[in-house]
Amino acid sequence: MFLALREMKHAKMRYVLIGLIMVLISFLVLFVSGLAKGLASDNASSIQTMTADYVVLDKQSDQRLNRSELTNEQLKELLRLTHKKQMTEFGLQMTTIQKNGASKKTDSTLFAVDPKGFIAPPAAEGQSLKGADKNETVGDLSLKEEGFVIGDRLKEETTGTVLKLVGFTKNQSFSHSPVFHVSLKTWEAMHDGKQSVNAVALKADSEKAKQIEKQVSGVEMISKNDALKSIPGFKEEQGSLLMMIAFLFVIAAFVLSVFFYVITLQKVNQFGVLKAIGAQSGYLSRTVLYQVLFLTIVSLVVSILLTFTVSQLLPASMPFLLNVPLVAGCSVLFLTVSVIGSLISLYQVIKIDAIEAIGRAS
Amino acid sequence: MENKLMLQDVKKTFGDGDQQVEVLKGITLEVKTGEFVAVVGPSGSGKSTFLSVAGALLSPTSGRIMIGNQDISTLGTKELNQIRLKYIGFVFQSANLIPYLTVRDQLLLLPELEHQKHKEAEKIADSLLERLGLLHRKNHYPEQLSGGERQRTAIARAWMNDPEIILADEPTASLDSERGRSVVQMLADEVKLREKAAIMVTHDQRMLDLCDRVVYMEDGRLMSHPSVL
Secondary structure (H helix, E strand, O other): EEEEHHHHHHOOOHHHHHHHHHHHHHHHHHHHHHHHHHHHHHHHHHOOOOOEEEEEEEEEHOOHHHHOOOHHHHHHHHHHHHOHEEEEEEEEEEEEEEEEEOOEEEEEEEEEEOOOOOOOEEEEEOOOOOOOOOOOEEEOHHHHOOOOOOOOOOEEEEOOOOEEEEEEOOEEEEEEEEEEEEEHHHHHHOOOOOOOOEEEEEEEHHHHHHHHHHHHEEEEEEEHHHHHOOOOOOHHHHHHHHHHHHHHHHHHHHHHHHHHHHHHHHHHHHHHHHHHHOOOHHHHHHHHHHHHHHHHHHHHHHHHHHHHHHHHHOOOOOOOOOOOHHHHHHHHHHHHHHHHHHHHHHHHHHHHOOOHHOOOOO | OEEEEEEEEEEHHHHHHHOOOOEEEEEEEEEEOOOOOEEOEEOOOOEOOHHHHHHOOOOOOOOEEOOOOEEEOOOHHHHHHHEEEEEEEEEEEEEEOOOOOOHHHHOOOOOHHOOOOHHHHHHHHHHHHHHHHOOHOOOOHHHOOHHHHHHHHHHHHHHHHOEEEEEEEEOOOOOOOOOHHHHHHHHHHHHHHHEEEEEEEEEOOHHHOOOOOOEEEEOOOOOOOOOOO
16 A cells, blocks of 8 residues: 555546546446436336246247237136236236327326236325226326326227226336236226236246246246346347446456556566565555555546436436446446456566666666 | 675576576675675676675575575575565665655655554654755655765665665766765765675776775676786
C-alpha cells in the first residue's frame, strides 16, 4: 500500500483519466444490464413472477405457450400424477381491449387462471379475482397510467365479451403488453366452453417433472426459464443486450490490462531499483494489484451512484430495472475481470531483474 | 580487523555452450571495516558485473563471497533479496530514486520493505537527512532536487537499513566535479563514522584521493596497480 497510494497521489492525472474511462465503461455495463432486466420484466413479468418450476405444454407446440393446447384427458392424467395444489392450469390469448364508449384500443394479453391457484396474481389495488364471479378482470398497473380505472367496462375484441375491471395487479405483462387476468370460468364462458387451456404451471423437482413427462402422452415439460425464452422476441432482445454487456466486460479488461502493461513497461528500471534494494517480487506485484483494485472499486462506486442518479431521471415508461443483486453481480464480475486484466502486468513485474539497476542512468 | 566483504577467486561466465564469455576471471578482494575502496577500469572490463556479483544481484559461477560472516555464493533469489535488504546499501548511477516518493519516503521505503515499525524508522530517517543536509528538502520529490541533492538522498537511502557495506555504481557520473567530490566525501565520512565499508566503481580519477585504496580492473581481473600508466 505504501508505494501504491503514493504513486497514485503523485500521478493523479494519469490515474484519474483511466479511472474516468473505467467509470464510463462500468456505467454502461450497469445501464445496459438495467435495461436488459427492465425489458425482460416489461416483456414477460407474468411468467417471471409465476411461482412455478415447470410449465407443461402440448408436445406439438414448439415450446411456445400461445401455440400449446392441452386436452382434458391430459389434464386429468396430470391431476392423477401430482397433487392438486402443486399444479394449476392457465390459458392465454393475445387480444385487444376497448374501453366501453372509447375508441382507443389497447393491445393486451388475456390470462385465464384459477383464482385459487398459485399463479393467480394478488391485487395491488382494488379486488383480486374471485372464482364465483363471472366476467370480472384484473389488469396490470401500467394500464392505470393509460387511463383505465377500477369499475371500467372493457370489451374484449375477439369474443365481444364485456369484462368489468375490479382491480390492478403488479408486474403483469406478456410479450410487452399488459396482462388482464380472468378466471377460468369466465374464460370458458367467453368461448362458449370450447376453448381449452394452453398450459399447466407445475411445482415439482426435476425428477418428478421427468417422470410426469414420461407418463402423460403428448406433453412436454419445460422449465420456467425455457418458457420465458419461448416468448416471441424475448431471447433475441436479451441476447443482443447480453452480448453488449459481455463485450463491455472484455473491453474493460483490455483497457485496464493495456494501461497497466504500458505503465509497468515504463517502470521497468524503477522496479529494477526496487528489487535491487531488496523489494520482493510479491511485494511489487501486490502494489500493482492494489492499484488495479483501488481504481476499479472507486470507479465502480462512482458509476453505481451515477447509474442510480440517472435511473431516477428516466421517464417511468422506460423499462429500467436495477436491483441490488444485479449491481452486486456486475461489480463482482467487474472486479474479477480487472484482476484478470492485471495478470499480464504482474507477470511483467515478476520477470524484471534487479540487475536492470546497475550500469544504467535513470 | 574484521572483513566486511570478501571475494575469493570469484568467476562469472555468461552464455552457454560455444558462446561462453568469461567476464570475471578469478577475483579476490577483501574489504575491511572502515575501508573505502575504489574500483577503476575502462568500460567493458567487467566493473558492472563485479558490482552485481559483490552486491548479491548475480550469483557467481564459481568462487566464494562472504558478506560479514555469511557465505552468499550459493543462495537463491529470495535469500539474496533479503541479503541485499539487510546487509547491502546501493548508490546507483544518477541516483535512481523513485520519482513519486518524497525524500523522506525514499528512506522510509526500506523499513517498509522489512516490515519494521514506522516510529523508530522516522527518527532514523530524520537524523540521516539532517547529517546529509537534506532536512529542509524532506518533503520534496526527486524532480525538485538538484543532481547533488538527489545523489545525497540516494546515499541516505543506502544507509537507511544500516548495511554492512555500501556499493556505489559511478555515483558522480551525472555531477560536476565539485558536487561529485562533496558526495564522495560524504560517503567516505559515513564509512569511517559508522565503521562499515564501501566499494565505489568509478572512472572519475579526481575522486581517488578520497578513497583508502584503489584497485584496478582490467579484462576481468583486479590488480593493485594499473598495467599501463
